[in-house]
Structures are given as C-alpha cells and as structure tokens.
Amino acid sequence: MSASDVDRGDALHPGHPVVVDRYTPGARANHWVTAICLVLLTLSGLAMFNPSLFFLTVLFGGGQWTRAIHPWIGVVLFFSFAGLFFRFYRLNLWRSEDSAWLAGVSDVLSAHEERLPEVGKYNAGQKLVFWSMSLLIIVLIVSGLIIWDQYFLAYTSIPTKRVALLVHTVAAVVIICVWIIHVYAAIWVRGTIGAMTRGRVTGGWAWRHHRRWLRALAARGGEDLKGPTGAG
Amino acid sequence: MTIDVNPPTRVDRPLLSEAAIVLRSASAAPAAPVQMEPVAKLIDVSKCIGCKACQAACMEWNDTHQPIGEFNGTYEDPHDLTETQFTLMRFTEWINPKTDTLEWLIRKDGCMHCAEPGCLEACPAPGAIVKYSNGIVDFVHENCIGCGNCVKGCPFNIPRISRVDHTAYKCTLCSDRVAVGQGPACAKACPTQAIVFGTKKEMQAHAEGRIKDLKSRGYEQAGLYDPPGVGGTHVMYVLHHADQPELYAGLARDPQISPVVKAWKGVTQFAGLALMGVAVAAGAVHHLLTGANRVADEDETAAERLSRGGRP
Numbered sequence: 001m002s003a004s005d006v007d008r009g010d011a012l013h014p015g016h017p018v019v020v021d022r023y024t025p026g027a028r029a030n031h032w033v034t035a036i037c038l039v040l041l042t043l044s045g046l047a048m049f050n051p052s053l054f055f056l057t058v059l060f061g062g063g064q065w066t067r068a069i070h071p072w073i074g075v076v077l078f079f080s081f082a083g084l085f086f087r088f089y090r091l092n093l094w095r096s097e098d099s100a101w102l103a104g105v106s107d108v109l110s111a112h113e114e115r116l117p118e119v120g121k122y123n124a125g126q127k128l129v130f131w132s133m134s135l136l137i138i139v140l141i142v143s144g145l146i147i148w149d150q151y152f153l154a155y156t157s158i159p160t161k162r163v164a165l166l167v168h169t170v171a172a173v174v175i176i177c178v179w180i181i182h183v184y185a186a187i188w189v190r191g192t193i194g195a196m197t198r199g200r201v202t203g204g205w206a207w208r209h210h211r212r213w214l215r216a217l218a219a220r221g222g223e224d225l226k227g228p229t230g231a232g
Numbered sequence: 233m234t235i236d237v238n239p240p241t242r243v244d245r246p247l248l249s250e251a252a253i254v255l256r257s258a259s260a261a262p263a264a265p266v267q268m269e270p271v272a273k274l275i276d277v278s279k280c281i282g283c284k285a286c287q288a289a290c291m292e293w294n295d296t297h298q299p300i301g302e303f304n305g306t307y308e309d310p311h312d313l314t315e316t317q318f319t320l321m322r323f324t325e326w327i328n329p330k331t332d333t334l335e336w337l338i339r340k341d342g343c344m345h346c347a348e349p350g351c352l353e354a355c356p357a358p359g360a361i362v363k364y365s366n367g368i369v370d371f372v373h374e375n376c377i378g379c380g381n382c383v384k385g386c387p388f389n390i391p392r393i394s395r396v397d398h399t400a401y402k403c404t405l406c407s408d409r410v411a412v413g414q415g416p417a418c419a420k421a422c423p424t425q426a427i428v429f430g431t432k433k434e435m436q437a438h439a440e441g442r443i444k445d446l447k448s449r450g451y452e453q454a455g456l457y458d459p460p461g462v463g464g465t466h467v468m469y470v471l472h473h474a475d476q477p478e479l480y481a482g483l484a485r486d487p488q489i490s491p492v493v494k495a496w497k498g499v500t501q502f503a504g505l506a507l508m509g510v511a512v513a514a515g516a517v518h519h520l521l522t523g524a525n526r527v528a529d530e531d532e533t534a535a536e537r538l539s540r541g542g543r544p
Contacts (some may be wrong), residue, residue, distance in 0.1 A: 012539055018538075051356065176508055184515035
C-alpha cells in the first residue's frame with residue numbers, strides 16, 4: 001500500500017458507516033459534461049445511422065440541426081474526455097493483478113469478488129472501459145473530422161471519406177456498447193452511483209470492490225481522519 | 233425525341249407525382265407506383281462542339297449563378313461541378329496513338345441518373361432522394377439534412393452540398409420540365425443535337441444509328457455508355473472510344489456503388505443495432521439472474537475496523 005494507489009482528493013472518513021471521498025467536484029463536473037455529451041452524441045448519431053431511428057432528430061430541432069450540431073458536441077466531448085483522461089490515466093495503468101482479476105471474470109459476474117485478487121481504485125473491467133473509451137474517442141474524432149464536410153470537405157478524397165464514415169460508425173457502435181456496459185456495471189454494483197453524483201462511497205463499498213485502494217487510504221492514516229469534509 | 237416540342241398548354245395530370253416514386257431514401261416507396269415509360273438523355277460526345285450552350289441553358293432554367301472565376305489554362309469553366317453548376321463540359325486533349333492525331337474529347341459531365349443510385353442508397357434522411365418510375369433521380373431539398381452521404385454514395389462524384397442552404401444539389405434531368413412533357417433545358421439548347429432526350433428505348437435505338445455511322449467513319453470502338461454496374465443509367469453517352477471511357481476526363485470504366493458504402497448501409501446497420509440490443513439485453517438478463525451486487529453489513533463492519541486502525 002502506498003500513496004501511489006490513491007488519487008488527489010481521495011480520503012477516508014471514519015464513522016458509521018465509513019465514508020470515502022472518491023471523486024472531487026472537478027472530476028465529477030468533468031464526468032457530467034462528458035456523460036451528457038456522450039448521450040447527446042449517441043442520440044444524434046443514431047438518428048443519422050439508421051432510418052428507423054431518424055425520428056430522434058426531433059430532439060435536436062430536425063435533421064439539419066442534428067447534422068450541424070453532432071460534430072460540435074463531439075468536439076466538446078473530445079476535450080472534456082481529455083480532461084478525464086489526464087485525471088484518471090495513472091490509476092488506470094495495467095497491473096499484474098488486473099490480468100488475474102480478469103481471468104476470474106466468471107467470479108466477477110457472479111459477484112464472488114472474495115475469490116479475486118484485491119484491486120486498487122479501478123478494477124480491470126473499469127480499466128478496460130477507460131482505455132477502450134480513450135482509444136475509441138480518438139478514432140471517432142479523427143474519422144469524424146474527415147467526414148465533417150462543412151469545414152473539412154476539401155482535405156480528403158471521397159474514397160477516404162467513405163472509409164471514415166464506416167470506421168466512425170463501427171467505432172460508435174462499439175463505444176455505445178462500452179457505454180452500456182459502463183452504465184450497467186454502475187447500476188448493478190449498488191452504491192456506485194453516489195460516486196458520480198456526490199463523489200462519495202461507503203467504506204463497505206470500497207472494502208468489497210476496491211480493497212487495496214481502501215487499505216492504501218487507511219494506511220495513509222492521520223491526515224484524513226478528521227470526519228467528513230463536506231466536499232459534496 | 234422531345235427536343236423540338238414546345239410546352240403543352242394544358243397538363244392533365246402531373247407526370248412526376250408522389251405516386252410515381254419507385255425508390256425513396258431511408259424509407260419505403262409506394263407499394264404500387266404509377267409506372268411510366270423510362271426516359272433517357274443521350275449525349276453524343278462525337279457531335280459535341282463544346283459551345284457550352286447546355287451549361288448556359290442549365291443555369292438559365294435553374295436560375296443559378298456562378299461567381300466570376302479564374303482561368304486555369306483549360307476551357308473548363310467553372311473548374312468543377314458546384315452546387316450551382318449541375319452540368320459541366322470537360323475538355324480532354326488526347327493524341328490518338330493509332331492515327332497520331334489530336335482528338336479533342338468533350339464530355340458533358342453531370343448526374344447519370346443511375347437505375348441503382350448510390351446517392352439514394354447512402355442517404356439517411358427519409359425522402360430526401362427519390363427515384364421516379366421513369367428513371368429520374370431527384371433530390372427533395374426540404375427533406376435533405378446536408379450530411380454529404382450522397383457525395384460518398386455516388387460512383388460519379390456528382391452531388392455537391394450548398395454552402396447557402398446546406399442541402400445537396402445536382403442535375404434533376406429537368407424533372408420539372410419532364411413533368412409537363414418537356415425535354416431537359418440542355419437538350420433543348422444544344423445546337424448540334426448532340427444532346428437528345430426521349431424514352432430510353434428510343435435513345436438506345438438512336439445511339440445504335442450513331443454508333444453505326446461512327447464505325448463507318450473509322451471509329452471501330454464506338455459504343456454506348458450505359459454502365460451495367462449501376463443497373464444502367466438514364467443519361468447515356470455515345471463515345472467514339474467506348475473501350476476507353478477513362479479518356480473522357482476520367483469517366484468510370486465500371487462504376488459501382490462502393491463496397492464500403494454498401495457495408496455501411498447493409499451489414500453495419502443490422503449488426504450494429506443487434507449488438508447494441510444484445511448489450512442491453514445481456515445486462516437485463518444478468519441482473520435478473522444474479523440480482524443486485526449489494527454491499528453487505530460485514531463489508532461496512534470490516535471497513536470501520538480498518539478505518540480505526542484495526543486489522544480485519
């Protein structure tokens with residue numbers, strides 16, 4: 001256990017129950033912007049993806065508006081996610097126990113985490129979500145710029161744009177699936193949503209799912225054993 | 233051939249109504265469309281003198297205007313099709329190696345009105361592109377969202393997106409003139425009748441006569457350009473060198489809808505929707521089978537012991 005297992009802002013508050021600060025207000029705001037952008041991009045993108053979903057364009061003020069606004073939301077998401085990336089990448093680096101954790105994925109799915117190695121702030125599943133989101137967002141922004149005809153029409157050939165459209169679509173389908181997994185995991189593992197909304201989880205949650213992280217916070221001891229800071 | 237016919241004074245019914253649509257982008261066409269006689273425009277490249285009367289007539293009829301351009305050393309003006317230039321004379325200077333003579337190949341470029349239109353295939357906006365039963369492929373601007381997929385779908389690089397209203401433009405085959413029994417403006421204006429318009433059968437028969445004539449004058453490879461890769465076209469060329477269509481400013485030898493576009497429109501859509509559906513369903517089933525993953529009381533107790541410096 002060492003300070004390298006925790007992020008700035010992570011803190012343990014003894015009590016009944018124990019409360020653990022997991023995300024700072026800045027990290028949460030950053031995540032909210034990213035999350036809202038991703039949902040809007042999914043809705044506007046799906047509207048232009050399949051005719052059966054074209055009706056979603058009404059949410060954005062019609063087809064012209066949907067086409068015009070989708071890339072701009074993408075730009076906001078790119079920079080917003082870049083913020084998340086630099087906040088979170090360090091604790092998302094792959095470690096040896098992540099492979100062991102992943103090998104026991106059936107125990108993960110059957111909620112037998114006691115059979116798995118103790119994990120830090122992020123488990124292997126979360127790390128895979130993080131890295132696949134990072135990679136897919138780069139693919140999406142690059143392919144998206146190529147097919148953003150309003151500003152970038154002249155820079156690439158039509159055959160390139162055809163490939164970019166296909167790549168953009170496939171990457172979008174994959175990122176939507178990753179997002180579904182991300183959201184489902186947050187719902188299935190009760191007590192997780194509070195980390196996104198209030199920045200806090202209970203000690204029991206951290207003990208059950210991120211024990212090495214909790215141990216590192218407890219070992220850090222002293223300085224944060226001052227009760228809840230009201231960081232929100 | 234309708235080129236010398238003046239407008240009828242009375243039109244009993246509009247010829248190009250919603251009921252005559254056979255293909256409608258991103259949506260279903262009427263189940264039993266009114267069947268019209270397929271039409272075609274035949275452009276006899278060997279008769280073209282490059283006067284650009286067709287370009288002028290097109291701009292006149294469609295009321296479009298070109299900004300003052302720059303001279304780039306060729307006769308092409310403007311230098312490419314634009315959202316306000318639906319047809320363009322393309323000039324190629326070619327030295328025929330067999331005769332060692334210069335041939336000036338002039339091809340009137342524009343929408344080919346494919347029987348299987350790539351633009352319509354790629355369009356995601358319901359009803360923004362339609363094909364009528366007479367073969368005319370038309371853009372319906374109020375339904376267009378300006379995404380540019382038609383540009384990617386077209387095997388001939390024809391549609392252009394307007395910077396003004398952000399919708400796609402191309403030659404309409406003068407659908408508004410054909411609808412009242414008239415031929416296209418370009419055909420009407422052509423002084424050598426290099427452009428003629430009529431039923432597709434008539435045009436094929438007319439082309440046969442022209443090809444026969446060209447062959448008798450030494451153009452052995454003369455032929456009709458009606459590419460089967462897109463199901464045939466409703467704008468056809470008579471070429472003196474039909475064996476080398478690319479001589480004519482890069483006219484495609486075997487145009488087809490790009491497999492990339494077909495993959496995007498076909499398998500990607502179905503597989504993509506299915507994958508997303510499966511992901512949601514898998515979550516629902518998993519939750520039903522395993523129930524929520526809840527924090528137990530002993531987890532909280534353990535955390536409390538740990539936070540007090542105990543060794544749980």
